[in-house]
Amino acid sequence: MAVVLAVVVLGSALWLALRSPRVLRVTFLDVGQGDAVLIQTPGGKTALVDAGRGSPVAELRRLGVREIDLLVASHAHADHIGGMDDVLEAFRVRAFMDNSLPHTTQTYARLMNAVESERDMTYLRAEPRTVTLGSASIEVLPLPGPSSNQNNRSVALVVRYGDFSVFLSGDSETGQLRFMTRRGATPDVTILKAPHHGSANGFTHEFLAAVRPELVVVSVGRNAYGHPSEAAISAFEAAAANVIRTDEAGTVTVAGRRNGLFEVERR
Numbered sequence: 001m002a003v004v005l006a007v008v009v010l011g012s013a014l015w016l017a018l019r020s021p022r023v024l025r026v027t028f029l030d031v032g033q034g035d036a037v038l039i040q041t042p043g044g045k046t047a048l049v050d051a052g053r054g055s056p057v058a059e060l061r062r063l064g065v066r067e068i069d070l071l072v073a074s075h076a077h078a079d080h081i082g083g084m085d086d087v088l089e090a091f092r093v094r095a096f097m098d099n100s101l102p103h104t105t106q107t108y109a110r111l112m113n114a115v116e117s118e119r120d121m122t123y124l125r126a127e128p129r130t131v132t133l134g135s136a137s138i139e140v141l142p143l144p145g146p147s148s149n150q151n152n153r154s155v156a157l158v159v160r161y162g163d164f165s166v167f168l169s170g171d172s173e174t175g176q177l178r179f180m181t182r183r184g185a186t187p188d189v190t191i192l193k194a195p196h197h198g199s200a201n202g203f204t205h206e207f208l209a210a211v212r213p214e215l216v217v218v219s220v221g222r223n224a225y226g227h228p229s230e231a232a233i234s235a236f237e238a239a240a241a242n243v244i245r246t247d248e249a250g251t252v253t254v255a256g257r258r259n260g261l262f263e264v265e266r267r
């Protein structure tokens with residue numbers, strides 16, 4: 001009897017192991033026109049890069065978020081930081097990173113008030129460094145100088161989990177993309193979040209040839225700026241096997257394995 005039970009238990013453990021391989025989940029939240037990218041390691045560590053214009057808290061709870069190890073504001077525009085004070089209020093956040101370029105809006109002031117009221121949160125400067133997030137790591141790329149505009153000083157990150165990697169760079173435009181390409185700060189990655197919502201100024205052919213994504217995710221909603229542009233979408237389609245848009249697909253989760261393979265999941 002005990003032997004039979006042991007075999008059954010072992011069998012179901014094996015089945016579970018095969019059914020749920022250890023994956024890094026990267027979720028591009030459908031926040032309308034804006035960005036919010038959630039990173040969840042197999043060991044339960046969590047990072048959030050941008051928080052959309054409205055509050056993403058309910059969606060984050062649905063996705064299983066209880067606390068946030070690293071919160072990043074790529075730059076100070078409202079479609080990236082508008083929901084961030086709500087995030088700080090709702091969750092314990094251990095570390096915060098931004099592009100250290102102040103902005104004159106009330107949205108930015110509201111976020112800074114929320115950041116300053118967090119007593120035990122660490123401030124991490126966005127400078128070339130690697131931040132450990134459980135079994136994943138987040139490489140922070142060099143930033144152009146403080147004379148750049150907000151978009152061209154977006155915090156740029158490469159999230160790595162073994163051979164699986166994701167390139168995130170907020171709303172960087174051609175100026176910052178050229179800066180990174182010139183410096184060789186554009187490694188070959190698995191997945192690219194389209195810079196600047198697929199704007200016509202959110203790509204260069206040199207940048208795409210360097211990062212060589214297999215999948216491009218365009219985080220975009222209804223907008224008056226013409227995002228995404230046809231030129232950007234054709235360039236992404238030429239560079240990558242797949243292009244997914246959050247305005248068409250809704251929230252998109254990519255589950256990446258250490259060997260570099262990944263699946264797009266419904267959650």
Ligand SMILES: [Zn+2]
Pocket residue numbers: 034035077079080171196197
């Ligand atoms: Zn934006």
